[in-house]
Amino acid sequence: MGFLNKLFGNEKQEEQPMTKLNIGIILGSTREGRVSPQVGAWVKEVADKRGDANYTIIDIADYKLPLLGEPGGDASKVAAWSEAIAKQDGFVFIVQEYNHSITGALKNALDYLRDEWNNKAAGIVSYGSVGGARAAEHLRGILGELLVADVRVHPALSLFTDFENGTDFKPKEVQVDSVNQMLDQVIPWSTALKTIR
Numbered sequence: 001m002g003f004l005n006k007l008f009g010n011e012k013q014e015e016q017p018m019t020k021l022n023i024g025i026i027l028g029s030t031r032e033g034r035v036s037p038q039v040g041a042w043v044k045e046v047a048d049k050r051g052d053a054n055y056t057i058i059d060i061a062d063y064k065l066p067l068l069g070e071p072g073g074d075a076s077k078v079a080a081w082s083e084a085i086a087k088q089d090g091f092v093f094i095v096q097e098y099n100h101s102i103t104g105a106l107k108n109a110l111d112y113l114r115d116e117w118n119n120k121a122a123g124i125v126s127y128g129s130v131g132g133a134r135a136a137e138h139l140r141g142i143l144g145e146l147l148v149a150d151v152r153v154h155p156a157l158s159l160f161t162d163f164e165n166g167t168d169f170k171p172k173e174v175q176v177d178s179v180n181q182m183l184d185q186v187i188p189w190s191t192a193l194k195t196i197r
């Protein structure tokens, strides 16, 4: 009977246990007085309500990475950076615009690793005077080289309307929808790319 059911496609599909994806929310700035922790905490709060992944803040400032190739630095911190990125299935980059691009700290942290980034998905949440749009577009080019599939929806926060005095983060309500729409793309792409790693 089992054979006939299998043959005619009547067999009940076995439920596959689904493990939740790990999505790292990466803070791209490291300067004293930065606002990225406020933005990252807000993205995590919105994301956690979805219950569809394990969302973790990854603060590149914690790893004290020297400039790539320069002596010094703590090898255990570099190993910890590699490990933190390797265990993620996807990312949300919190990107701030510095001179029309991403921060040197984020570029350096990206340059440190290769395989750990490859074949994963990412969303970008940016901020700046024009929503950090120019920095976000630069990041897309870098992510392409690292085989990170960046999704289309891109919450862009204005220093003028989503912050008070450019420093106190008070996002407009509509930005919550934008973050959810971005995650609606990051989650299926992260799931799909997991199958080819």
Ligand SMILES: Cc1cc2nc3c(=O)[nH]c(=O)nc-3n(C[C@H](O)[C@H](O)[C@H](O)COP(=O)(O)O)c2cc1C
Pocket: 029, 030, 031, 033, 034, 035, 036, 037, 096, 097, 098, 099, 100, 101, 127, 128, 129, 130, 131, 132, 159, 166
């Ligand atoms: C070195 C530097 C360059 C900046 N260049 C730009 C820029 O080109 N365009 C822009 O919209 N904002 C620019 N800003 C403003 C930042 O986007 C703003 O200060 C933001 O809060 C920085 O992110 P952070 O607080 O997380 O470091 C710049 C800020 C710094 C420190």
